[in-house]
Amino acid sequence: MGTMTGPLFALVLACAQAAPPTRYDVSVDLRAVPASALRGPHIGFAEGGQGTVRHLSVDDQGLAILSNMGLSWTPLPGPPDTIPAPYHTPVDMVDALDGLASTFPETVRRVDLGWSVDGRPIVAVRITNAAEPEGHVRVLGAHHGDELISAEVALAFAKHLAATPDLTASLLDHVAVWVVPHVNPDGVAALTRHNARDVDLNRNYPYQWSSDEFRPGNAPLSEPETRAIEALALRAPPSLGLSLHSGATNFGWVWNHTVEPAADAAHHQLVAESYAQWCTAEGFWITNGAEWYPTNGDTNDWAYGYWGTFDYTVELSPTKTPPADQIETWIDAHLDSLVHTVNDSSAFRGHVTDRITGRPVRSILTRSSRGPPFRTTDDGRFQLHLSDFGAPIEVSAPGYETHGFEPTSSTAAIVLTPIGRSSDRTLWPPVIHLRDFGQLRLDEPASEVSLLPPGRPEQPVEVSGRSLFLTSEGLPPGLWGVVVDGRPLARPLLVDAPDAAPILDRQVLADRLVLELAAGGTGRQAWLYLDGQLQEKQWIDQTGTELTIDLAGWPTNARIDVALHAPGGVVWVADVFNGAWTASVSPPGTDGLDTGLQSALAARPVACGCTSTPVPPSLILGWIWMGWLRRRDP
Ligand SMILES: [Zn+2]
CATH class of the missing domain: 3.40.630.10 (Zn peptidases)
Structure with a gap:
């Protein structure tokens, strides 16, 4: 297809269909125009293009902007009408x-x-x-x-x-x-x-x-x-x-949002060179992502910047969906490269445990010399790639003394010492996590077990002696009570979802309150309430999972609520000392922090001690929370 000028291309599109699509994929020779000048809500970079040519996704206004800049474009071939066999639907x-x-x-x-x-x-x-x-x-x-x-x-x-x-x-x-x-x-x-x-x-x-x-x-x-x-x-x-x-056919490394070199850029380039060495795709090349074209909000930057993952983009073939008879060719071109890249023997592995209880501790590993921190799994395990093996690493977790060490072998068993605690600490909230499935061990054999969602009928589940097998399928995310032979289990069940349980743990110290958030990036701002009155707003650091609230000067028995803005417009409001929380979802397209917060605050459960108010339906869970949590001492 030849190059068309802007108005002609628009005319062709207008003739082709009465209601033109809102998005066009085009190839543009940028020549002297810097890539950064083209970014915005109407023009986005898509993969493809080399030299001064780039592939763009644009809408009608984007086409007008290109015209005004004197840039001509070539429409890119569209996808096939249907998924060609044997491609998988x-x-x-x-x-x-x-x-x-x-x-x-x-x-x-x-x-x-x-x-x-x-x-x-x-x-x-x-x-x-x-x-x-x-x-x-x-x-x-x-x-x-x-x-x-x-x-x-x-x-x-x-x-x-x-x-x-x-x-x-x-x-x-x-x-x-x-x-x-x-x-x-x-x-x-x-x-x-x-x-x-x-x-x-x-x-x-x-x-x-x-x-x-x-x-x-x-x-x-x-x-x-x-x-x-x-x-x-x-x-x-x-x-x-x-x-x-x-x-396109290339291997790209972080960052994608800026051409500033990432801390591990030299290592990333070695990984890219190794991939290219094993890859048999013709003309395969390697590049820093942003030097090819800049993007914000992509997978690699999030994985590296927030999780410490060495994360890369592989562009496999010049055509987005090559003819079906070429599928095996492209698989063959990349399979060895993929295997060699994931089979990196330089991985550093280990786990983190509590010195007193021996239990795993979810922690953050920070390399002192460079790069973003790495997060362990919930069970304290980690595997990471070090581009600076032997350089000091700090391991930290809320409520623990920070532990520093220098790796000398490929594995490490790290033990953290809790601060101000000589016995097993009470988790807040004391929940049982349930992801896609799980097994609970009961203290004694039981014959009847049911799950109790707040305000809804009980749901019986199968029990075998002391073992209870659960699957989250069909369970809406959130906190559920567990009733064993008519008596509630002392720990609520947390059915996991990306938006569930923004606060994992709390530490009440003399003059401050430290909350451990499930993920720093998911709660962008925290609003603090004292007895229902908004006191202050705190930004939560993109990579931090600790939120420290200064309690100096606050009344000892005040009710403290923390509102957290989570992805998808979900707003959580947690009553810090009584352990109750509510969530609400703001309508799409609105600022969740404003509208969602208002409805979440309105839906808050009654505070403890307000006996004149109607008893909430989640009575059993309320008892559990009050019994475990109605204390300000750690
Ligand atoms: Zn893509």
């Missing part, structure tokens, strides 16, 4: 992943991460031989639904890992590899780059998210698809990640 892909899990039941498990806007499951396979993996690796395909080859390569990689014994020994005995071929199943079904709400999912992640991007969503993590990937990161923080795309 979303339904086919879930079948293929199920098939893989049933062929290798010891190694492969299907895990559902969430649902798309249109209700399609977002499915991962977890590939490992380890009962308790020491680390995690993540491979994502089809953030962009029109890049079908990225999903085929992801699936082929998963099959190859599961079926190749020599990889099993070196990698899968220690590490779980998570593969999500269809991050954007709605986009795949419709063969569109964006999701069903016209959001570019690879601009929707919270690290350095910007509204000044092309279709980045109303807010960071506003989309269920990106929240599903966040849920995976919370559960299995990866040391290494690969985000597969197509439309």
Whole structure:
């Protein structure tokens, strides 16, 4: 297709259909125009282009802006009308992943991460031989639904890992590899780059998210698809990640939002060079992401900046969806590179435990010399890649003395000393976490067990002696009571969701209150209330998970509420000392902090001691909370 000038292209589009699409994919020779001059809500960079040529997604206003700048463009070929066989539809892909899990039941498990806007499951396979993996690796395909080859390569990689014994020994005995071929199943079904709400999912992640991007969503993590990937990161923080795309042939490393070199840039470039060495795709090249073109809110920057993951983007093929008879060619071109990249033997592994209780401690590892911090799993395990092996590392967790050490071998067992505590500390809230499934051990055998959601009828569950097997399927996220033979269990059940439980723990010190947040990036601002009156607003650091509230001068018995803004417009309001919280969701397109906060505050449960107010339906949970938590001493 030849180059058209702006008005002619617009005319062609207008003639082709009465209601022109709101988005066009075009190729533009930028020549002397700096890439940064083109960014904004009407023009976004998409993969593709080399030299001075770049591929753009634009809307009608974006076309006008290009015209005014004197730039001409070439329309890029669109996707096929239907998904060409044997490319996988979303339904086919879930079948293929199920098939893989049933062929290798010891190694492969299907895990559902969430649902798309249109209700399609977002499915991962977890590939490992380890009962308790020491680390995690993540491979994502089809953030962009029109890049079908990225999903085929992801699936082929998963099959190859599961079926190749020599990889099993070196990698899968220690590490779980998570593969999500269809991050954007709605986009795949419709063969569109964006999701069903016209959001570019690879601009929707919270690290350095910007509204000044092309279709980045109303807010960071506003989309269920990106929240599903966040849920995976919370559960299995990866040391290494690969985000597969197509439309070009290159390997890119952070940062993507700025050309300032990342702390580990030299190491990232070595990883890129190694990938390129094994890759047989013609003309494959490597680049820093932002030097190719800058983007905000992409997967790599979030993974590296917030989680410490060494996360890369691989552009697999010049055509987003190559002809079906080339699928195997592109798989062959990349399979060795993918295997060598994930099979990095330089990983540093270990776990963190409490000196007194021996229990695992969820912690943050900070390299003193460079780079963003790394987060352990909930059970205190970590695997990370060090580009500066031997340099000092600090391990910190709320309520513990910070521990410094210098790695001397490839593993480490780290023990943290609690501050001001000589016995097992009370967790706040004292919850049992339930992710996709779990087993509870009861103190004594029971015959009848039911789950008790606040304000709803009991739901009986199956019990076998002292063992209780639960699955979160069908359970709405939130806090549920557990009733055993007619008596409530002292610890509520927390059914996990990306937005659940913003506060994991609290420490009440003499003059301040320290809250441990589930994720710093998910609560952007905290508003503090004293006896219902707004006192102050605090910004929560992008990478921090601790929120310190200065209590000096506050009345001893005041009620303190903390409101946290979470992704998707969810606002949580926690009554800090009485342990009750409520959540509400603000309407799409509004600022969740304002509208959501008002409704959450209005829906707050009554404060303890207000006996004249009607008894809330969550009476049993209220008793539990009051019994455990109505104390200001740690
Ligand atoms: Zn892409």
